[in-house]
Amino acid sequence: MTKREQIVAAADELFYQQGFEHTSFAHIANSVNISRGNFYYHFKSKDDILNAVISLRLNRTQAMLEQWENAGGDPIERIHCFINILITNKSKIMKFGCPVGTLTSELNKLDHAALDAANSVFTLFRTWLVGQIEQLDLSEPSDELAMHLLARSQGIATLASAFNDEAIIQNEVIQLHHWLDTQLEQVNR
């Protein structure tokens, strides 16, 4: 892993845990063991690091979706995989919420130029979900169902973090899996 990649990885984690604005070069420097001045050899500004972090998250998400695609299951299983992200990342979500939702929320309030880029991670999930749902031939519009899944996930992450509550994730994930099954039953009879 190059020094640049180490910086991006550290920034990715710190932006998630502490927020973008609150995370200073000093924080990142401390995490990667370089001096503050040395950042500007690798990046031209803090915003430049943010863009690299968003790019990393986009690639990571894309890779995850492709992996699900190549795993050989059907669209239904893949959507269940999406829901289960909440279980997989349970500990961190309870501590820091959803990395996508909290970053877009922060950048939105900062009126930051990178907001669109950050939102594109949401769009990636949205488009992917629409693609999966369309293969199921359900009665309701695929985009509405995709947004429903995204909204439910976001709400669960927000409350799990606010109340530091694991039960809400467990309960709501079960409900969400059940909701998906119900959508299928309504068509298959």
Place this chain on the structure above:
Amino acid sequence: MTKREQIVAAADELFYQQGFEHTSFAHIANSVNISRGNFYYHFKSKDDILNAVISLRLNRTQAMLEQWENAGGDPIERIHCFINILITNKSKIMKFGCPVGTLTSELNKLDHAALDAANSVFTLFRTWLVGQIEQLDLSEPSDELAMHLLARSQGIATLASAFNDEAIIQNEVIQLHHWLDTQLEQVNR
């Protein structure tokens, strides 16, 4: 309205629109037309203003819930009122998300001492919802249903803000009203 109340009102709005950390005394001063130094006659620190803002939001929320209580409807109508906050505050939610969810998320990342106070607004809604649901005598635990309502609302606000999309609010609010009706039907037959 006293000067102190004007400051709190301006801070309340700015913290919502720009975030707590990003909002400086200069921002608030500009909004209330006083000098930066004069803040410290009314408050001893920025955190002190934050506490006053949270207190204002708590009181405002409490008043809203009591108003619903005194309006003379039944618990079902009151829960529908809760859901409809998303419609009432639609424009602001699309721009800035939910004031409760975004503040608790920010303070959580800042590891701020006022996090518990901010979370108490969530708890106020949660406890109130539990109280309403218990009067309905449903099959599932009241707290889980209350958390479900909170989570759905939060998710809708997050996505409406991220995608700047009014349709998602409209669609999801209809779904949420429908979900509530379904919960009632399951018992009343």
Place this chain on the structure above:
DNA sequence: GTCTATATAATGATAGAC
């Protein structure tokens, strides 16, 4: 590539005049 030293601007906060 990495460092130290520094420039520059903004912040929260204080002191004291009026």
Place this chain on the structure above:
DNA sequence: GTCTATCATTATATAGAC
């Protein structure tokens, strides 16, 4: 009560030695 002036700190960012 409100102001101006100022302090101390922190932040991003730059310059230049090694």
